Amino acid sequence: MASVLFRGIQTRPFLLYPSALLSRKNGVLFCTTKCSQSQTATQENQQTQMKVSPRTHTKKVEKILHDYEAIIGIETHVQLDTLTKAFCSCAYLYGSQPNTNVCPICMGLPGTLPVLNSKVIEFAVKVGLALNCNLSMNSKFDRKQYFYPDLPKGYQISQFDIPIATGGFIELDLPTEYGGGHRKFGITRVHMEEDAGKLLHSGNGSYSQVDLNRAGVPLLEIVSEPDIRSGLEAAEYAAEIQRLVRYLGVSNGNMQEGSLRCDVNVSVRPIGQLEYGTKVEIKNMNSFSAMNRAIDFEISRQVDLYSKGEDNQIIQETRLWEEGAQRTVTMRKKEGLADYRYFPEPDLPEVVLSEEYVDNIRASLLELPEVKRRRYERMGLSMQDVLFLTNDMNVADFFDATIERGAEVKMAANWIMSDIAAYLNNEKLSINEIKLTPQELAELISSIKGGTISGKIGKEILFELISNGGTVKALIEEKDLVQIVDPAEIEKMVDKVLIENPKQLQQYRGGKTKLQGFFAGQVMKLSKGKANPGLLNKILLEKLNAKG
Amino acid sequence: MLSSVQNPRLFFVRCRFQFHLPSKSRHFHGSVAVRTSETVMEPQTHASSTTPPSSEILTIRKSLLSHQKKAVDIAEEYLNRLRQTEPQIQSxxxxSENALRDAQAIDQKIERNEELGPLAGVLVGVKDNICTVDMPSTGGSRILxxxxxxxxxxxxxxxxECGAIIVGKTNLDEFGMGSTxxxxxxxxTANPWDVSRVPGGSSGxxxxxxxxxxxxxSLGSDTGGSVRQPASFCGVVGMKPTYGRVSRFGLMAYASSLDVIGCFGSSVVDTAILLHAISGHDILDATSSKRVVPDFSSQLTSMELFESKPLRGLRVGVIRETLGDGVDMGVISSIKAAASHLEELGSTVIEVSLPxxxxxxxxxxxxxxxxxxxxxxxxxxVRYGNQVASDELNSLYGDSRANGFGPEVKMRILMGTYALSAGYYDAYxxxxxxxxxLVQKSxxxxxxxxxxLISPAAPSVAYKIGEKKNDPLAMYAGDIMTVNVNLAGLPALVLPCGFVEGGVAGLPVGLQMIGAAFDEEKLLKVGHIFEQTLQGCRFLPPLVADSLS
Structure with missing residues (x-):
């Protein structure tokens, strides 16, 4: 009943680019959620981008930007992870059958009224505080009016002239492989609104279907100041927003599912010019790397037109990023400003915040990414390590817990970033899903540091702990893995190996010193990997070089 | 122009003030005397009875509980009358096809000695812009x-839940937009007092x-007077509660900040019982009030218990601006007489101005x-209602709406769209x-x-069908008495207070009483005393008077 199929409706703007619509649906262009959780914007970039090398691409843009400056502002829509929709009691589950997460209210049936989900306010206040904004203690909802089949009421409940938060900023660190650098971008405003449904277009474009599952899902729109200057900065800005909302637990921030959507405004001007150039809006970027590339493409396109004296060809329009062709194309031209006839939503009371309410939320905020990065930096970690560890809050928490249990900082970072991260990546797991606990990782590190076991044995134990759990102590005992640190015992084994390999010994003594590795391997094998490598090498070398 | 006040009570009232009301604040009443002296008094048949209206709800309850009547018999009595009068009235x-079945269920409950809800066996009409799950709900619009x-x-x-039987869905101006x-x-729909006249609107x-x-x-809805003006035109009691007193959930929105669901009854007590049944906070309406709902009817005692001056101490303000130009003489006379009657009952009446x-x-x-x-x-x-098939989205919208909406609705959508447009928003x-x-403050x-505060409910009595159809501004002007109350969100009670000549038996005039926010209780109490002490008027239209008396 609720799903309406209307044959023959031409949905013009989309028909031109059916591929763009499909890309979101089957959008497994990149990796899974979990995988992307442990990547920064640029790490994702390196993995997924085959066509253009980011470095050369960036260089090209840098050259262009010698004479011109790009002005970029971003509108980000963040879908809030509330149990129910913004104005009704429907749950929203991504991927449900069309029109199954709906009720009379979110379908806009006659006589229905919105009632605000208070979680939406709580999440908006959290984000507002985390973005260092001024909160409006008295704000309200407004209606934004336009007709489209995915908008059941004919208006979207949004906030217009009094958004819940304004005038903030966000800080981030650019990845070291791109030269690094700290950036601070202004946040113009954060406001609450409801999402619209979705249109599903038939393959041949002859009809479209309406799915209202998403209608009424709460969103925050975060608008940046036009402080961003390159595709890389834009992608890192978006990645930092994603990190922030995940840290705050207000959204899964998943771009592929559309939980985080960025509309980017790009304009270009010759360096030194004060007024902005004509801005162009870009949509349909499903990943940070796509954002990076789409923006850099658009900058080049606009600079090209400028340098040819054809800057009048840059018109105010919405352009769509085509992932396949790696370019932006015109989606619709803006003929004057759309008049949304905003007016205050009469069905909802004003949103009034009390100081106490805000203070409680402020007090409940956990350490945010920027603060964490600065703290890790002070611990002596390199920026690369800092960025890796802070990217995923779960990883950072694991790291913190490991250190709290006495592990040495650099070693803990290394273990997490190398073997554990590799395992997580291979198995598509998050750090919370493995059986290894920070307690045992700390134990493992101190066992290695204290010489109880070798690094090699440590690795074996690590994988055992990750997949089967247990404690380091029990594993060492159970498998008799305690390192052999008794020189006499090692000496015995060295002697045995030398005797058993006279030919190689001769060759060694004849000058083929590379064979030291061979002997070391044999001794290690004989000790079942338990010999202390330092001691082993020392004794081996003495014996090998002893003229005998 | 002479208007005829067909109320012998006025003689009595006028005499009374001439005796003892020459004070400053009485200036206003002096003019009553002058005006009424010009009116032509006519003997009337229907006014001979002086029995004040009694509560039909309480009568039904009594006869059900005492096993004098069955709910089915009561329902049949109303349904028969409905069938008889409907061809002329078309209300x-x-x-509902289920009314008798619902009545049978009540009878079975009585047989089983189960407790009856306060509205058990009461037939309620529901305005068609209020959603009902078992009946169509069109809002009076072809689009639905x-x-x-x-x-x-x-x-x-x-x-x-109170045991009421929803008898059917009543006609209205499309989505509540209109006054006829x-x-x-x-x-x-025709006015039962004179079927050539409008019943008022939009809850006509x-x-x-x-x-x-x-x-x-019955239930109506009131955005700018849509309960009160038709109550006045049809000679019934109409209550517009405070904004937020009754949940709007299920009321097809016309103007959300002004809409309220209101009540009609043939007596103040019935109106009070109905209002009590529907009031209260609703989690589905964020604008509904959490205020405690008093039992509105509990204070409405029978006439024998009234003191000699039951309204002693009540301060009544007559809104000066409602008794000036553009208001029919007969209406003014009736309201002034009503003011005198209130004074008779012990209240002090002064004139107030709302600039x-x-x-x-x-x-x-x-x-x-x-x-x-x-x-x-x-x-x-797109999702429901009438769709005009189309090859293209914009014409689907355009054709469906052009086809589905009537001219009055289209005009208001256009006016509203204009008023909200960029560049006009501030000015309008x-x-x-x-x-x-400003209105709220005054x-x-x-x-x-x-x-x-009191005023007429409308500047005229019911006018002829078609009379103002092509003159929307004249129709809009008829809302002058009521719209301010919606702007302020206040409660107001309209009750019949007199007649003006017209039709076969005169046309009723409605008195509007406006109270402070959430003070419905006081309005109903005053209204009840007024109604029960009003002499010589019986507000039963000739169409049904014979069969009922």
Whole structure:
């Protein structure tokens, strides 16, 4: 009943680019959620981008930007992870059958009224505080009016002239492989609104279907100041927003599912010019790397037109990023400003915040990414390590817990970033899903540091702990893995190996010193990997070089 | 122009003041005497009875509990009358097939000695812009022809919980936009007092149905007077509660900040019982109030218990601006007589001025149109209602709406869209909101000094069908008495207080009493005393008077 199929409706703007619509649906262009959780914007970039090398691409843009400056502002829509929709009691589950997460209210049936989900306010206040904004203690909802089949009421409940938060900023660190650098971008405003449904277009474009599952899902729109200057900065800005909302637990921030959507405004001007150039809006970027590339493409396109004296060809329009062709194309031209006839939503009371309410939320905020990065930096970690560890809050928490249990900082970072991260990546797991606990990782590190076991044995134990759990102590005992640190015992084994390999010994003594590795391997094998490598090498070398 | 006040009571009243009311504040009453002396008094048949109206709800309850009558018999009595009068009145868009079955269920409950709800066996008409799950709900619009809601409006749900039988859906001006019920997309309802006249609107069907005793009580909705003006035209009691007193969930929105569901009854007690049943906070309406709902009818005692001056100490303000130019003489006379009657009952009556009163009408039409242009956007033919098939999206919208909406609705959508457009917003919508604030303040001041304010419910009595159809501004002007109350969100009770010559037996005049926010209790109490002590008037239309008396 609720799903309406209307044959023959031409949905013009989309028909031109059916591929763009499909890309979101089957959008497994990149990796899974979990995988992307442990990547920064640029790490994702390196993995997924085959066509253009980011470095050369960036260089090209840098050259262009010698004479011109790009002005970029971003509108980000963040879908809030509330149990129910913004104005009704429907749950929203991504991927449900069309029109199954709906009720009379979110379908806009006659006589229905919105009632605000208070979680939406709580999440908006959290984000507002985390973005260092001024909160409006008295704000309200407004209606934004336009007709489209995915908008059941004919208006979207949004906030217009009094958004819940304004005038903030966000800080981030650019990845070291791109030269690094700290950036601070202004946040113009954060406001609450409801999402619209979705249109599903038939393959041949002859009809479209309406799915209202998403209608009424709460969103925050975060608008940046036009402080961003390159595709890389834009992608890192978006990645930092994603990190922030995940840290705050207000959204899964998943771009592929559309939980985080960025509309980017790009304009270009010759360096030194004060007024902005004509801005162009870009949509349909499903990943940070796509954002990076789409923006850099658009900058080049606009600079090209400028340098040819054809800057009048840059018109105010919405352009769509085509992932396949790696370019932006015109989606619709803006003929004057759309008049949304905003007016205050009469069905909802004003949103009034009390100081106490805000203070409680402020007090409940956990350490945010920027603060964490600065703290890790002070611990002596390199920026690369800092960025890796802070990217995923779960990883950072694991790291913190490991250190709290006495592990040495650099070693803990290394273990997490190398073997554990590799395992997580291979198995598509998050750090919370493995059986290894920070307690045992700390134990493992101190066992290695204290010489109880070798690094090699440590690795074996690590994988055992990750997949089967247990404690380091029990594993060492159970498998008799305690390192052999008794020189006499090692000496015995060295002697045995030398005797058993006279030919190689001769060759060694004849000058083929590379064979030291061979002997070391044999001794290690004989000790079942338990010999202390330092001691082993020392004794081996003495014996090998002893003229005998 | 002479208007005829057909109320012998006036003689009595006038004599009374000439005796003892020459004080300063009585200046106003002096003019009553002058005006009424010009009117032509006629003997009337229907006014001979002086029995005050009694509660039909309580009578039904009594006869059910005492096993004098069966609910089925009561329902049949009303349904028979409905069938008899409906061809002339046309107040219903849909009559329930289940009314008798519902009545049988009540009888079975009685047989089983189960407890009866306060509205058990009471036939209630429901305005068709209020959703009912078992009957079509069209809002009087072709765009929702045959639309069946998935849920009951909260008010309807509460009625059913009280044992009420929803007898049918009453006619209205499309989506509540109009003052005559001529703008219905389906039919024109006639006034039971004179079938060549309009019943008022937009809740004309609900008012006419109660007036013709087709049902016991009914629900209407009031955005700018849509309960009070038809109550006045049809000679019934109409209550517009405080904004937020009754949940709007399930009421098809016209102007969300002004809409309220209201009640019609043939007596104040019935109206009070009905209001009590539907009031209260609703989690599905964020604008509904959490205030405690008093038992409105508990204080409405029988006449024998009244003191000699039952309204002693009550301060009544007559709104000066409502008795001036553009108001029919007969109406003015009736209201002045009513004021005298209130004074007779012990209250002090003074004249008050609401300077912003005349600004209310344009402000109302801007705000109501603006909100309606938004609220009616959902009727786009995509998900429900009538869709005009089309090859292209814009023409699907355009054709479905052009085909589905009537001219009055289209006009208001256009006006509202214009008022909200960029560049006009400040001059229209914003300014109208400023006027609204002024209106609220001036009511506040007046109600700080007075317990209730009174005025006519409409500047005229019921006029002829078609008379104002092509003159929307004249029709809009008829809302002058009521729109300010919606702008201020206040409660107001309209009750019949007299007659003006017209039709076969005169045409009723409604008195509007306005109270402070959430002070319905006081209005109902004053209204009840007024009604029970009003001499020589019986507000039963000739159409049904014979069969009932």
């Amino acid at each position: 219903f868009l849909h009559v 022809e045959d639309y069946r809601p998935a849920f009951d409006a909260t008010a309807v749900k509460k009625l059913r 019920t001529e703008s219905s997309g389906f039919q024109v 069907g609900s008012a006419a149905a109660v007036s013709a005793r087709q049902c016991v009580v 912003s009163f005349s600004l209310g009408l344009p402000a109302y039409y801007i705000l109501a149109s603006s909100e309606s242009s938004s609220n009616l956007s959902r009727y786009d033919g 919508y914003k300014r109208a909101q400023q006027v609204r604030t 009511f506040k001041t007046a109600l700080d000094e007075n317990d209730i």
